Amino acid sequence: MTHAFYVYASYGFAALVTIAVTAWTWADGRARRRELAALEAAGIRRRSARPKDSVGDGE
Amino acid sequence: MHLTAENLAARRGEDLIFVNISFHLAAGEALVLTGINGSGKSTLLRVVAGLLRPEKGTVIFHGEESLGGRDPGEVSHYLGHRNAMKSELTVAENLDFWRTFLGNTGSAPLSVEDATDAVGLSGITHLPFGYLSAGQQRRIAFAKLLVAHRPVWILDEPTAALDASADRLFADLIMTHLEKGGIVLAATHQPLGLRNAQELKMTGFAGVDSGIWG
Amino acid sequence: MHLTAENLAARRGEDLIFVNISFHLAAGEALVLTGINGSGKSTLLRVVAGLLRPEKGTVIFHGEESLGGRDPGEVSHYLGHRNAMKSELTVAENLDFWRTFLGNTGSAPLSVEDATDAVGLSGITHLPFGYLSAGQQRRIAFAKLLVAHRPVWILDEPTAALDASADRLFADLIMTHLEKGGIVLAATHQPLGLRNAQELKMTGFAGVDSGIWG
Amino acid sequence: MTALFFRDLKLSIRAGGGALIGVLFFLTIVAVIPFGVGPDLKLLSRIGPAIVWIGALLAALLGLDRLFQAERDDGSLDLMLMQETPLVLTVLVKCFAHWTATSLPLVIASPLLGLFMNMDETAIGATILTLLVGSPAITFIGAVGAAVAVALPRGGLLVSILVLPLTIPVLIFGVSATYAAVEDAAPFLPPFLILIALTLFFAVIGPAAAALALRNTAD
Amino acid sequence: MTALFFRDLKLSIRAGGGALIGVLFFLTIVAVIPFGVGPDLKLLSRIGPAIVWIGALLAALLGLDRLFQAERDDGSLDLMLMQETPLVLTVLVKCFAHWTATSLPLVIASPLLGLFMNMDETAIGATILTLLVGSPAITFIGAVGAAVAVALPRGGLLVSILVLPLTIPVLIFGVSATYAAVEDAAPFLPPFLILIALTLFFAVIGPAAAALALRNTAD
Amino acid sequence: MSETSLAISKFSDLANPTRFLALAARAIPWLTGITALCFIVGLYLSFATEGDYQQGETVRIMYVHVPSAWLSMMCYTIMSLSAIGTLVWRHPLADVSAKAAAPLGAAFTLLALVTGSLWGKPMWGTWWVWDARLTSVFVLFLMYLGLIALGRAIDDPSKAARVSAVLILVGFVNIPIIKFSVEWWNTLHQSASVLRLDGPAIDPEFLRPLFVMAIAFTLLFFTLHIMAMRNEIWRRRIAAQRRLAARMASRED
Ligand code: HEM
Numbered sequence A: 001m002t003h004a005f006y007v008y009a010s011y012g013f014a015a016l017v018t019i020a021v022t023a024w025t026w027a028d029g030r031a032r033r034r035e036l037a038a039l040e041a042a043g044i045r046r047r048s049a050r051p052k053d054s055v056g057d058g059e
Numbered sequence B, C: 001m002h003l004t005a006e007n008l009a010a011r012r013g014e015d016l017i018f019v020n021i022s023f024h025l026a027a028g029e030a031l032v033l034t035g036i037n038g039s040g041k042s043t044l045l046r047v048v049a050g051l052l053r054p055e056k057g058t059v060i061f062h063g064e065e066s067l068g069g070r071d072p073g074e075v076s077h078y079l080g081h082r083n084a085m086k087s088e089l090t091v092a093e094n095l096d097f098w099r100t101f102l103g104n105t106g107s108a109p110l111s112v113e114d115a116t117d118a119v120g121l122s123g124i125t126h127l128p129f130g131y132l133s134a135g136q137q138r139r140i141a142f143a144k145l146l147v148a149h150r151p152v153w154i155l156d157e158p159t160a161a162l163d164a165s166a167d168r169l170f171a172d173l174i175m176t177h178l179e180k181g182g183i184v185l186a187a188t189h190q191p192l193g194l195r196n197a198q199e200l201k202m203t204g205f206a207g208v209d210s211g212i213w214g
Numbered sequence D, E: 001m002t003a004l005f006f007r008d009l010k011l012s013i014r015a016g017g018g019a020l021i022g023v024l025f026f027l028t029i030v031a032v033i034p035f036g037v038g039p040d041l042k043l044l045s046r047i048g049p050a051i052v053w054i055g056a057l058l059a060a061l062l063g064l065d066r067l068f069q070a071e072r073d074d075g076s077l078d079l080m081l082m083q084e085t086p087l088v089l090t091v092l093v094k095c096f097a098h099w100t101a102t103s104l105p106l107v108i109a110s111p112l113l114g115l116f117m118n119m120d121e122t123a124i125g126a127t128i129l130t131l132l133v134g135s136p137a138i139t140f141i142g143a144v145g146a147a148v149a150v151a152l153p154r155g156g157l158l159v160s161i162l163v164l165p166l167t168i169p170v171l172i173f174g175v176s177a178t179y180a181a182v183e184d185a186a187p188f189l190p191p192f193l194i195l196i197a198l199t200l201f202f203a204v205i206g207p208a209a210a211a212l213a214l215r216n217t218a219d
Numbered sequence F: 001m002s003e004t005s006l007a008i009s010k011f012s013d014l015a016n017p018t019r020f021l022a023l024a025a026r027a028i029p030w031l032t033g034i035t036a037l038c039f040i041v042g043l044y045l046s047f048a049t050e051g052d053y054q055q056g057e058t059v060r061i062m063y064v065h066v067p068s069a070w071l072s073m074m075c076y077t078i079m080s081l082s083a084i085g086t087l088v089w090r091h092p093l094a095d096v097s098a099k100a101a102a103p104l105g106a107a108f109t110l111l112a113l114v115t116g117s118l119w120g121k122p123m124w125g126t127w128w129v130w131d132a133r134l135t136s137v138f139v140l141f142l143m144y145l146g147l148i149a150l151g152r153a154i155d156d157p158s159k160a161a162r163v164s165a166v167l168i169l170v171g172f173v174n175i176p177i178i179k180f181s182v183e184w185w186n187t188l189h190q191s192a193s194v195l196r197l198d199g200p201a202i203d204p205e206f207l208r209p210l211f212v213m214a215i216a217f218t219l220l221f222f223t224l225h226i227m228a229m230r231n232e233i234w235r236r237r238i239a240a241q242r243r244l245a246a247r248m249a250s251r252e253d
């Protein structure tokens, strides 16, 4: 096999891995953000984000 | 000599099991923890013994000799739900091991024979621990408290699986320890029949805490 | 339907723990074993469950449908000192497993949710069993009896480590089982509060038996 | 019974990390061994199949000794003994679950390991085949040891004496079948058939003996 | 502390089978390897030291994963954590007991094993010496894994994965010191001294890390 | 002790995940941009420069192999620092950092292994040999996988972090072994020629693309690390809120 094959194979593999990791991280982030939004929509909010006048519910 | 807890809080998973528990026990005093199943009695005892890190607050033991406080775990016996005995070894071997391993601090402890005698089982020290009945195992685990001296006893349901006569026997042993100036913390569902014991009723579930992530 | 034991004797090591024990339980009847620690209550229960071979005597169960007797173990629930649950699995997974593994003989058993509800712990089925407190573990072990039907319940100190309210709850569940025509054998140190229960007092150590060698 | 199978599988996955762990473990052994023997590629490919088989033996034995002891310790064994379903069946299912959780991933990963050991295609194929056929035998033999360990609380010694020597024939026929496939001189089929026979034999004897031992537990 | 040492020794002899497991396991390996490499005595004697070392490594790992788990399960660990004596010391003593019960017999048996592998006197002597010096390091490394296993419900395999890679340096220097003793070309002392250094290093790091892990997993 | 716990709560205020999230949101676009730029320049340089007279075209593999090999070690070093943060200061962001770094480290180590193999075949005539450098890198890969598995096997995140931290620190012994293995054993592998005390011993012709690529890879790592940390914080926040919601629901009735 030619040397070029090894060069392109390694660059190709490097591209594959970096893109896969990047895509996975990004997709994970999107999924998490969507889950947070869903929780927000369901009315569960973080304490720090809760408006001051609302009475703590059971804590 | 006294044991002081201040503003203790402990967490299991995400739940705070209790908050703001304080007590002060001087020599000869006992604290009995009661409460329904899962209310946090064992958790509190493990925090006092230093086996669980409290979420907040401190427990300190002040001895007679030294001025600074000590870690209560080091001066305590802990009798948990599990007996801390190897079922492959005989009763005598088990007790002998703990006697040597725990070492002797302060006043002279009982010998292995005397200790098994005190819990009413002197006849069966040659049997492997695993052969004993549930109640006999519990009694031997209690005998462990007698073979090495510790000023503080932390007892988690000491009388589980015991018959009525052993109940009384244990109560007497605990009273003797208190009279000699010891401190006892016990969690229990059945009245131990201790005189002048403080009582602390655990309620369980002191709130959800989402921690820093929420 | 009845459970009959005749002239049972059992041995542990060299000692005969009991000899000549006979009883007869019809549908709806209960037998409560009492006695000091090490008197042989657990041993007798294990003999009835078929987990220990008796030295002499037989135990037979006669059901309604078949004429011949059956091995009592196959128609019994056994709740021993140990809970038969995996601490790595959640409560729901544990109960689900036993529900499927034990299978269903006869009348319809409860679902896992109903069973945990019956022992007052419906809220925590998602927790790993190992996280529960001692009493909660015992309650879940009892819930196992409800997820699969067995006419005979063999209970070894069912109420150890339980609080007072759970004591009553268990007594009610046992009474319900009896009213439905079940049979209950229980060893206990605390009165279970069952009506019309026979009582058998174990005395322990029925003599050394040199066997065929003497 | 399927409930038991899946429970055991779940337990070993939850506790140990399951398949991933088994393969990793195996990889580590395979990585350690050439280091001892030195980076001699020809030698490595020659001892490759033997190493893969030894790794499989060790991986199967780790954890196998507590197959029934864990059940005894928490009281589940009592309930299993009481059931109407034959005990042999219960033992068999537990064996299968253990094999699926620890040995099967190794079988699946063995081509990769073969590459690491510089083995050629025939050798790799033969290793997979013999492992697939032979490794259950190790589990069945181990089950007998595990049952004896429960029956005799102080019988640890006995177990090792019982189990390890019995696995030697399995190992020998497994390895020699693999070599027979590689070298033209030796015929592949006879040792391979013996291996199959061994597995079938232990599949019958193992669970039966284990069930017998469990029935006769001391208390 | 001597009490702990003797208790652990007694336990592993009574329950685990201790010494014999290692030796038997080792014999199994030795019985299988010749099938891989063929009845080539010269080759066998060449890979002998490496095989003895690998056997020692694997034998030491068997049973090591339950070093602290068994103590946790019956509640003894709680009491050990509470004591005033530094936890590191307790861990160290437990390591020594485990080493005495499983690795020491292997060291003692290694001359016999060397004979099986057709090794000459120098090689056998060097193997004994390097095993004696190097095998404690394996136990110390394993103790870290065992302490971590306490945090897991039942983590035998996972621990081996985490621990095995770390034993590779020990193995490398042990084996290369042995070979250096046999071959005149390479000097014996440098790898041997590094082996000693590794053992001492892990004798400090291992128990300290194990104690740290135990303190952090208590619940 | 109450003072120290107060100090810790002050400290955790500084380590406030919310603050980190705000910071990350501002930094990530910039980092992404610079990383992309560096990669464009680096890739151009890698293919524009000449090949080596000895190694021919294959020297270009160096521009991905060496940076990923460096990163595989740097990532473990970062995890070790985080582990110290976890054990000594109980810093919650340190837990998150170590957990987020492990998969990235595994990926870069895999990259180093594969590109090294691809280089080894034309240079040494074999994909793989068991020498010290290659084996120690392989061990590093196994350790990454083991740590990932360990993190999944323990369900309490803070407990998992503490246990992993101990193991990360113990495993750090492997890093010097990787770095110096070529000097301690005579192996096939190239000895250090860039990161040396007496300055790089390599032709500047190769050095320039190598450095640009190294910077690009490092920036990529940091970008991904911050993103992964942010994901992990979100994951924990979601878990906490779910549990809160479940508790509230069961309390209400
Ligand atoms: C799978 C096989 C390989 C692995 C795991 C590997 C691993 C590594 C590692 C970890 C480094 C960083 C060392 C340091 O910073 O000191 C490195 C650097 C390097 N590797 Fe490899 N390598 C492999 C194959 C190769 C091959 C086949 C070649 C070329 C013939 C090569 C050439 C280099 C060069 C030139 C460096 C830079 C050394 C320096 O300047 O510090 N590697 N490799």
Ligand SMILES: Nc1ncnc2c1ncn2[C@@H]1O[C@H](COP(=O)(O)OP(=O)(O)OP(=O)(O)O)[C@@H](O)[C@H]1O
Pocket: B012, B013, B014, B015, B017, B035, B036, B037, B038, B039, B040, B041, B042, B043, B044, B202, C124, C127, C131, C132, C133, C134, C135, C136, C161
């Ligand atoms: N990881 C966890 N997540 C949520 N809850 C938990 C977790 N671990 C333990 N718990 C809960 O914490 C409580 C622990 O209670 P503890 O063992 O202290 O009870 P106790 O008062 O000793 O009860 P008992 O009388 O039954 O012994 C239980 O309610 C248990 O369900």
Ligand SMILES: Nc1ncnc2c1ncn2[C@@H]1O[C@H](COP(=O)(O)OP(=O)(O)OP(=O)(O)O)[C@@H](O)[C@H]1O
Pocket: B124, B127, B131, B132, B133, B134, B135, B136, B161, B163, C012, C013, C014, C015, C017, C035, C036, C037, C038, C039, C040, C041, C042, C043, C044, C202
């Ligand atoms: N191998 C043996 N040799 C001699 N005695 C034995 C042997 N194995 C068990 N025993 C004895 O047999 C008795 C078993 O009692 P068993 O467990 O049935 O008691 P129990 O009535 O259930 O007690 P508890 O109320 O404590 O549960 C115990 O006294 C025990 O010491």
Ligand SMILES: [Mg+2]
Pocket: B041, B042, B043, B156, C133, C134, C135
């Ligand atoms: Mg409790």
Ligand SMILES: [Mg+2]
Pocket: B133, B134, B135, C041, C042, C043, C156
């Ligand atoms: Mg009993």
